[in-house]
Amino acid sequence: MTPLLTVEGVHKIYPSGTHALRGVSLAVRPGTVHGLIGANGAGKSTLIKIISGVEPPSSGGLSWKGEPAAWTDPLGALAAGLAAVHQHTPLVGSMSVLDNVFLGRRETIKWDAPARRRELQALCERIGYDLEPDQPVGDLSVGARQMVAILQSLARDPSLVLLDEPTAALSPPERDILFRSVRRLRELGVTFIYVSHFLDEILDLTDHLTVLRDGQVVVDEETRVTTEQQLVSAIVGDRLARVEENAPTSDGPPGEPLLTVQNLSSPGKFGPVSFTVRAGEVVGLAGLLGSGRTELLEAVFGADPVASGTVLIGGRTLRGRSPRRAVRAGLALVPEDRSRQGLLRDWEIWRNISLPYLRSLSWRSLVPNRERERRLAVKAVTDLRIVAGTTEMSVGELSGGNAQKVVFAKWLYGPATVFLLDEPSAGVDIGAKADIVGLIRSLAAAGKAVLMVSSEFEELRGACDRIVVIRRGQIVAQRLAAATDLHELTALASGL
Ligand SMILES: Nc1ncnc2c1ncn2[C@@H]1O[C@H](COP(=O)(O)OP(=O)(O)OP(=O)(O)O)[C@@H](O)[C@H]1O
Ligand SMILES: [Mg+2]
The missing domain is CATH 3.40.50.300 (P-loop containing nucleotide triphosphate hydrolases)
Structure with a gap:
């Protein structure tokens, strides 16, 4: 034929x-x-x-x-x-x-x-x-x-x-x-x-x-x-294929609540919802399209001006709703939609990565320190195995999965204590997925709190300690990752 x-x-x-x-x-x-x-x-x-x-x-x-x-x-x-x-x-x-x-x-x-x-x-x-x-x-x-x-x-x-x-x-x-x-x-x-x-x-x-x-x-x-x-x-090829391990529960008891959400709601989108994420804990948010999972992360980050309710970071109430205040209080959001919110396509990789930290990397916050910015980018490229000729390449020249890793790197190396990750490994290949899960676990091991959304419920089970299921804007169940499976999560999320 x-x-x-x-x-x-x-x-x-x-x-x-x-x-x-x-x-x-x-x-x-x-x-x-x-x-x-x-x-x-x-x-x-x-x-x-x-x-x-x-x-x-x-x-x-x-x-x-x-x-x-x-x-x-x-x-x-x-x-x-x-x-x-x-x-x-x-x-x-x-x-x-x-x-x-x-x-x-x-x-x-x-x-x-x-x-x-x-x-x-x-x-x-x-x-x-x-x-x-x-x-x-x-x-x-x-x-x-x-x-x-x-x-x-x-x-x-x-x-x-x-x-x-x-x-x-x-x-x-x-x-x-x-x-x-x-x-x-x-x-x-x-x-x-x-x-x-x-x-x-x-x-x-x-x-x-x-x-x-x-x-x-x-x-x-x-x-x-x-x-x-x-x-x-x-x-x-000869790149080592790491076998995905299952549900790495953190050692020792979880720490203090780092993120506390009380009666947070946004009209027509979700809520009211309440939950906490402790230091050293990775919590997954499992939900289908339109369940409100992304909207919820955005509201926690202060990007939803009409949301009401309380968000506490390390026990202190986050006052006012703006992403700037959220970042100052120690929050970081890795957005799902890298093409719309994440990256400046014409800028070099190193410039994109250091963008959120210009202050901390600069001498007395005034003169950007190019050397430190570049060193940070080189570290990110190695840690995340970003395939790029050099950190001078513009992000628009990267493949989709590698651009996603740059979005991740933008927030990873900063002073944040609470990480909101929306589909952190979308479009990333099988080898690099394991790397990203490893990085998420290392954030937790360093005492940070992570709240992550993933459409891959199996990945949530592999990366999280606890999973919160959201359907039609409401929390319908919470499970320890080790005590649930794909079947149950899918049934809960779709209401079957
Ligand atoms: N517009 C461009 N200018 C220069 N180089 C580019 C451009 N688009 C892609 N590349 C490079 O070409 C190579 C192949 O990229 P491509 O986007 O085809 O990969 P891919 O297999 O689709 O990867 P992914 O799974 O990450 O989407 C990469 O090295 C990438 O950096
Ligand atoms: Mg591609």
Whole structure:
């Protein structure tokens, strides 16, 4: 059978000199799900961008249905029948769900509102996911925005859909919705290229898979003849693959409460909720999309002006609601949405990392101390294994997972005593996930308090001492991490 798409000897050298792809070839058969995996910085997103016309290859080429591919830009690719959902999806925050889904469509449907509504409704039904058509996309959670982006690609009726880490922000039930729709569409003859760091997803969903390492293909096989172990060593190469240990409960009794939340609520979002996190403790917040998990972290951090209730840091009430005061009182927030809140893309890595600490790193707080800033960045790059040529690289040139680690590093080395972490390892590869869990545990071991949100309930079990389950803005259960399992957490979070 003629492949739908072939990639032939593609090289990509970015203007900065990074040789991101080194002679990549692969063939995608029609009606299959083709998995693309590899460590952070392996070249997955670069390949997706070349296939979808966002970036030109430096050499090599593509064929489409047996002929040399004719497109040179994303619109041309779309016209040929390729739709891509990129890792950082550009949606227009001020526009509604409806307008975003049909954005960039030239046909008459763009002007025919009732027809668009009907089509959105039909799409939602087809994948089994509900969205409010008139809601501004900027108000949606990262996960719901991801679903809008997927609908946007499907609205083009493509024959090949490229999904770059679509599940990084989705929790188990939402993942199931996505998987079901991918399977259903495959039966209808749609072909997928699917990028993910979750090996269980890849083994479960794909027919064929390609592993990239340092810009080269190291495995290209039918999924059914590969094993998880084989994939792990193909992905990490000679980098040591650390086995994930389970629930590391801290030694000794937990310390004083460092974070106390009393009757905190925000109208229409969550609450009232009350809980404490003690020194040396990692508490997980398990909840689905829209449960209020992110909103709760933001309110604790003082970023929700209409929230009411009391937040105490180390026994002292946090007065006034502003992130600045929160930082001064010892709080740090690692946000979920790195593209919106976390990073300055045009700035160098070292400048991004030292941004929150300019004061403490500066001589008498006036003159920034470049030397100390750079040393801190070098330490962060080593500790977190950020794959970058040098700390002088701008963050915009990093792969998605490595950018996420920079967000984390921004807060890690400061004077904070209470850490609020929203999806700290989203988009991070299997090797680095273990590193991040290790860093979280070391914060606790140093007597800090950590409150973290993760869509991966298994990860919460591995990183936390205690897990608080939140559903529809209310705390519905609390469990010791060692005394619960994925099944129970999923049931509690979804109210089954
Ligand atoms: N715009 C760019 N300019 C310069 N270098 C870039 C650019 N985008 C990516 N790179 C570099 O190319 C290499 C491959 O990056 P890519 O984003 O393709 O990785 P990835 O496999 O998608 O990783 P992740 O799992 O972290 O998303 C990395 O070394 C990265 O720093
Ligand atoms: Mg990527």
